[in-house]
Amino acid sequence: MHAEGRSGSNIRRTAARIAAAFALLALSTPPAVARDPQAADATFTNPILQSGPDPWVIAHDGIYYYTHTLGNRIALWRTADITNLADAEHRVVWTPPASGPNAHSIWAPELHRIDGKWYLYYSATAAGFKDDAHRAIFVLENDMANPLEGEWVDRGRVNTARAGIDGTVFERDGTWYFAYSPYIGKVSGLAIARMANPWTLTGPERVIARPDKPWEDRGGRKILEGPQFLESATGRLFMSYSAGACWSDDYALGLLAAKRGGDLLDPATWTKHPQPVLRSGNGVFATGHNGFFTSPDRREQWIVYHANPRAGMGCTARRAPHMQRIEWTAAGEPRIGPPAPMTQRLRKPSGTRP
Template sequence: MRPFSVCLSACAATLIVVSAFGALGACAEPHPVGTYTNPLLPSGPDPWVTRDGDTYYYMHTLGNKLTIWKTKDITALDKAKRKTVWLPPRSGPNSVSIWAPELHRLDGKWYLYYTAAAAGFDDDAHRGVFVLENTNADPTDGAWVDKGRVNTALPGIDGTTFDYEGKRYFIYSAYAGHDSVLSLSRMSNPWTLTGGETIIAIPDQPWERQGGRQIVEGPEFLAGPYGQLFITYSASACWSDDYALGLLSAPKGSDPTDPKVWTKSPAPVLAKSVKNNVYATGHNGFFTSPDGKTNWIIYHANAGPNKGCSPNRAPHIQPFSWGIDGHPVFGEPVKEGVPFTGPR
């Protein structure tokens, strides 16, 4: 731990204590009422938000446990109640490297998807996606039941699920040799795949091969305004400044398991901004405001170059719009400290 230091705000006698764990306060003017500034927390890799009514539930990678933040104001995560709902066993296939949690409300129950590795290995060949189930109306209460590992054909990470035209699907980042690919399947229940898997994307673009690895990961489904299907994903190594979001699109009425229906964006749809000093934008999720009128993206990013794949990756949110072709327009990553109106 480096020595403590103290700074004094020029605008008010506000003390800030800085330690090895980062700032515990702020030496700046508070932003206006009803607005927020990024990042929402000083640390939060692989952030995830789901909204149930007027309540937001937030999670991110902690490495050794699964914790849920509960709040009515997603921009005030630092004040939110939080509860650790699961600790990994000391041995077995889901004991270490607990990553990328996602909370989903399916068929009147809560399901928690997370990545984990086997004790004694902690390598790509021993990673998988696991599922917990909770029948309580509030996911921070009640018992979480272990439903085991999703029966994927390959080891992998970052599993998510979505419904389209009355059918449920699962997509994850599968390890296929040195590469990771995006593999998609139908589901017979929230923890079981059926009918085989289809690889719908491989890292075949230069911007998907930065940082010494050929990676596509962190897939997330997004329904388009005209019935189209979209899947965002994170490309390149997470320790690269060029970690960025790509986009797959398919026309309305498509069969998601048919790889021929998917078209890949020729360039990232959300990437670093040198001007705004935001780097390594990736591993996103989507949510809407309580009034249903505004779409939001959440993603993690680094506040500067060469910061790598560490807990310093922090959660950012910003609204996004739809282009005239019905494709999402995410814009440029917002500069830290700039006030924006939060979800209403």
């Protein structure tokens, strides 16, 4: 009994010393990263707004400008931190006329900087119509340094060969190109033409892609829409597009790759990726209608796209903007998907000011 009592006493003294050591360690250990306000400020979660169909982002002189479909007007957001749109300066910069060819269904606005001026490209439907035959792309011009200021001048309809939607522009080797989604019979495809100026096309307009994959036929309609140009650091050119109907949970992004040195108006220059590069997953549905932009320090390329947080939500204003960084494979191909889970904290674009 005497020997057993000494052993128990030693065990109690050892346990006391261990407890004291852990208490001292707890006092000297810094709090978890989640409590670090600087670490929290360096990350974000999707979506970056609770509503924002057809989102568009452009970075210029360290400032982000953002817009999305509102249906009956165009608004712009201005911020140094694209992940903090909820607190960004924003205002309505244009409302459509009560009648005429661009009176209704103001969709998919895009802001571009061309030769020192700002241009807003948007889709619209003529007053009194809801059919595809009366949809077209129009342009607004602003010569102010800040596009939220000044007057937007209506430059009218882009002279596309067909009715269509979702116009975008891109400069390549000193030539500006215009791409959009024309209606071709009962389907829509992707077409491209050269530009004489920001509101006028010149020369031939060529259809470079049509819906010919099973995943491009979703929601009861074969659709290619929302073309966007993407250039790699090595100069390779790609074009993303949205496939299928926006009301389908299977709405997805496809990708075309241009052959180096090829004529961009030649369909043979473009090769279609066999599978979507971004599709529903990780609790994110109906991923589509994207834009590309660079980080403030121009070291990273990012994608913004809209998505639904649940299945079966359709093509409504509940679609919200998501963004994530684009990675590049060793072969020089963009790795865009899968969508980041909405619970995942992502690092903000490099060079974002606090």
